[in-house]
Amino acid sequence: MNQRIEISEDALARQRDVMERVAELNAARETPPLALVDTYGCQQNEADSEKLRGMLKAMGYEMTRDEYAADVIVINTCAVREHAEQRVLGNVGALTHTKKAKPSQIICLCGCMMQEPGMADRIRTSYRHVRVVFGPHELWRFPEFLLRQLQGAGQIFETAPSDGCVAEGLPSARDSAVKAWLPVMYGCNNFCSYCIVPYVRGRERSRRPEDVLAEARALAAAGYKDITLLGQNVNSYGQDLPEGVDFSDLIAQINEIPGDFLLRFMTSHPKDAGEKLFSTMARSEKCARHIHLPFQSGSNRVLSAMNRRYTRESYLDLVRMARAYMPDLVLTSDVIVGFPGETEAEFEDTLRLVEEVRFDALFTFIFSPRTGTPAAKMPDPFTREEKQRRFDALVALQNGISEEKHRAYVGSTQRVLIDGQEGDCLTARTSGGRLVRLPLAPSLTGTFQTVRITGSNTWALFGELI
Numbered sequence: 034m035n036q037r038i039e040i041s042e043d044a045l046a047r048q049r050d051v052m053e054r055v056a057e058l059n060a061a062r063e064t065p066p067l068a069l070v071d072t073y074g075c076q077q078n079e080a081d082s083e084k085l086r087g088m089l090k091a092m093g094y095e096m097t098r099d100e101y102a103a104d105v106i107v108i109n110t111c112a113v114r115e116h117a118e119q120r121v122l123g124n125v126g127a128l129t130h131t132k133k134a135k136p137s138q139i140i141c142l143c144g145c146m147m148q149e150p151g152m153a154d155r156i157r158t159s160y161r162h163v164r165v166v167f168g169p170h171e172l173w174r175f176p177e178f179l180l181r182q183l184q185g186a187g188q189i190f191e192t193a194p195s196d197g198c199v200a201e202g203l204p205s206a207r208d209s210a211v212k213a214w215l216p217v218m219y220g221c222n223n224f225c226s227y228c229i230v231p232y233v234r235g236r237e238r239s240r241r242p243e244d245v246l247a248e249a250r251a252l253a254a255a256g257y258k259d260i261t262l263l264g265q266n267v268n269s270y271g272q273d274l275p276e277g278v279d280f281s282d283l284i285a286q287i288n289e290i291p292g293d294f295l296l297r298f299m300t301s302h303p304k305d306a307g308e309k310l311f312s313t314m315a316r317s318e319k320c321a322r323h324i325h326l327p328f329q330s331g332s333n334r335v336l337s338a339m340n341r342r343y344t345r346e347s348y349l350d351l352v353r354m355a356r357a358y359m360p361d362l363v364l365t366s367d368v369i370v371g372f373p374g375e376t377e378a379e380f381e382d383t384l385r386l387v388e389e390v391r392f393d394a395l396f397t398f399i400f401s402p403r404t405g406t407p408a409a410k411m412p413d414p415f416t417r418e419e420k421q422r423r424f425d426a427l428v429a430l431q432n433g434i435s436e437e438k439h440r441a442y443v444g445s446t447q448r449v450l451i452d453g454q455e456g457d458c459l460t461a462r463t464s465g466g467r468l469v470r471l472p473l474a475p476s477l478t479g480t481f482q483t484v485r486i487t488g489s490n491t492w493a494l495f496g497e498l499i
């Protein structure tokens with residue numbers, strides 16, 4: 034069991050005092066100050082950004098999208114692939130212009146990239162317009178960093194190595210009034226050989242079941258209709274707690290909360306998913322008929338080199354078991370092509386697994402070496418062009434499958450949650466998370482409706498309200 038660090042109520046109360054002091058300083062201004070929070074990466078980062086916005090609002094800031102108008106800019110970064118990092122560094126570089134136009138602007142960088150060894154030094158020497166740099170473990174101290182800046186402090190760097198902590202009760206300004214993220218655990222212990230997340234997000238820490246349940250109850254009471262439980266591997270929820278509540282128990286307990294809402298979760302690691310999870314999903318009527326179950330590779334040699342701790346055969350068994358419990362289950366997955374040394378035959382094993390499982394959708398990534406991970410040191414003889422060719426072949430195969438699967442919905446009726454508007458369409462999601470576009474109709478956002486599916490393509494379904 035890991036040493037679990039919970040931020041004390043005293044320490045959190047000190048941050049609340051700081052928020053009040055900043056709010057008083059800001060109240061003395063003629064117009065409210067403006068803040069911009071920009072987010073890269075996964076849902077965990079989106080949930081963290083909602084907390085940053087919650088803290089900023091409590092300190093008197095209003096939100097803006099205009100980087101020239103913003104008094105405070107926070108960029109919440111992702112380190113999972115090189116491409117995401119390059120985008121961040123490019124955009125941070127461009128902020129020299131906004132800082133020059135508004136010298137009082139406070140530019141902050143946070144999130145996973147800042148926790149990488151060497152990154153803080155790189156920012157210190159090459160991005161001098163950045164005032165505050167902090168890693169994911171220091172997010173709860175953001176008010177203190179901001180106050181110090183307002184008081185004229187020099188650059189702040191708070192990125193010490195850490196196994197991580199749990200900070201409860203931070204305010205959150207949610208992006209949507211319909212869909213909510215609900216982190217149930219933080220960090221990862223799995224150390225897949227390609228992945229940087231365990232290094233930057235620390236060890237697995239579960240939130241206490243009573244804290245998760247209280248937040249879920251509050252969300253249901255506030256009218257949220259789509260609640261997604263978040264964790265890098267939700268199936269190991271609770272292993273670090275004395276309560277003896279595992280992830281399936283948590284689903285069953287949230288399912289009992291009164292209200293009409295859908296319960297989703299991500300991500301499940303195949304090594305820890307099993308019969309208890311599927312049977313609980315099947316009998317929990319609020320639980321969405323969707324599971325995101327990343328397989329990463331169809332080759333046993335590659336899976337072993339990735340340190341995934343399951344085999345192609347055990348993954349296929351798991352899919353069969355899940356579908357036996359829930360025949361209407363929507364199954365999505367992540368896959369990496371071009372892992373170091375992946376041969377053409379091994380890539381074909383991935384293609385064959387995709388043909389066999391017939392996922393509803395697939396998130397496909399080209400391997401990106403991450404400094405400090407074992408895979409970054411493995412011999413990697415295949416060229417970028419070769420990897421791109423494999424990537425294109427896999428995407429083409431999956432697009433055909435997605436298109437066929439979507440076509441099978443045409444003529445059916447579906448209960449969907451209307452979650453927003455895009456151009457001249459309403460957007461909605463099925464229980465399995467499939468996107469449905471509907472003709473515009475007033476005041477339906479946030480309601481469940483029954484629709485007839487009239488058309489489809491690779492990415493979406495089209496329907497009409499019944």
Ligand code: SAM
Nearest residue numbers: 113227228265300327367368398399400401403
């Ligand atoms: N915890 C989740 C799990 O184990 O499935 C995934 C989290 S990760 C943020 C999301 C996806 O990014 C992974 O499933 C993997 O496919 C991909 N990924 C992670 N590291 C990568 C790397 N170095 N290069 C390419 N893709 C990577």
Ligand code: SF4
Nearest residue numbers: 221223224225228230
């Ligand atoms: Fe990364 Fe593996 Fe952890 Fe997912 S389970 S976050 S892929 S180390």
Ligand code: F3S
Nearest residue numbers: 074075111112113145
């Ligand atoms: Fe990126 Fe960190 Fe998520 S590395 S994918 S933002 S956990």
